[in-house]
Amino acid sequence: MENKSNAGKILLIVSFILTGLGVMLLFSASKGITSARTGLPVYIKQMIWVFLGSLLFIWLKNFDYRHWNKIAGILYFVCFILLLIVLATGTGRAGRWIKIGWLNFQPSEFTKFVLIILLARYFSTKDIEKFSTLLGGIIITGIPFLLILIQPNLGTAFLLIVIFFTMAYLAGARKNHLLILIIIGILMSPFLWMGLKDYQKQRLMVFVNPWKDPLGKGYNILQSKITIGSGGIIGKGFLRGTQTKLAFLPEYHTDFIFCLLAEEFGLVGVLVLLFLYYVFLTQIWKISMTTQDPFGRLIGMGVMVMFLIQIFVNIGMACGLLPVAGIPLPFLSYGGSALLVCFISLATVYNLHKNTALF
DSSP: HHHHHHHHHHHHHHHHHHHHHHHHHHHHTTTTTTTTTOOOBHHHHHHHHHHHHHHHHHHHTSSOOTHHHHHHHHHHHHHHHHHHHHHHHHHHGGBBBBEEEEEOHHHHHHHHHHHHHHHHHHHHHHTTHHHOOOOHHHHHHHHHHHHHTTTTTTHHHHHHHHHHHHHHHHOOOHHHHHHHHHHHHHHHHHHHHHHHHHHHHHHHHHHHHHGGGGGTHHHHHHHHHHHHHHTTOSSSTTTTSSTTTTTSSSTTTTTTTTHHHHHHHHHHHHHHHHHHHHOOOOOHHHHHHOOOOOHHHHHHHHHHHHHHHHHHHHHHHHHTTSOOOOOOTTTTTSOOOHHHHHHHHHHHHHHHHHHHHOO
């Protein structure tokens, strides 16, 4: 019981340290950056989202995670409708948001969590060793995957596929069945390539050699590397970043916030961040693995995978190791929808931790 209790406490402490670090970085980034709709500095806007997310966490941490089992299908249908609305009326960058007053709502962010709970219910109640069960899971995942891909939002669509395969594997799917699906996916990749927007194709191609277009599609990759390298070992100091403050690097408060941290706090700051994420993920792993309920265990593992892939892709993208994908860095990147999903996921895992003793 002691280890279990510690895992929950450590998870909360690290989560709120990460959230505080995110607000601090956005305070540094907010010089000259305000919300186009409200005129507020981005860190103030983020603090509002932190407050709302905290209220949501306080409520959901006492919401028995098993209730998600009952409403997973309804939430999936709601996300389906919202994703259709995005395709019809979407606003903002690449048309991924639904505008509600002064708020921009991004359904694809919430779809990630809803897919996790629906797959957890599906895999925990079906014979996972049957190939037909995997095909059912592919259909469940494929519908939002296609709708999000069309937006277009390749990064989040890719994340849904990774969540499916990882959860299927952890649920006990046969490896040869998963391999068959992977081979089918590879064979279908040319059709996926033909369906991509031109700018998405250019992003993938320029990733191999950003110097082919240093002032165009390769600009972000090159500037992110320069920004990270300029921080050195200990960084330039809080509020003293030049690459970001002089706007050489676009989107440094969202997709490239890792670069801002590296510039101002250097390698030391990067290592501290990676350590915090390591502790965060291992606590989710511990809580999940001590849960005897298959549904709860799959939710926990799905949430861990969701966070892990986002961290890996965002930092890899910032370092030029992966193509630019538009995946936010959990708890740090500016964005209300992404932050609320972080708090919802955190509350669900914490409730899983609280209820573990019941099994």
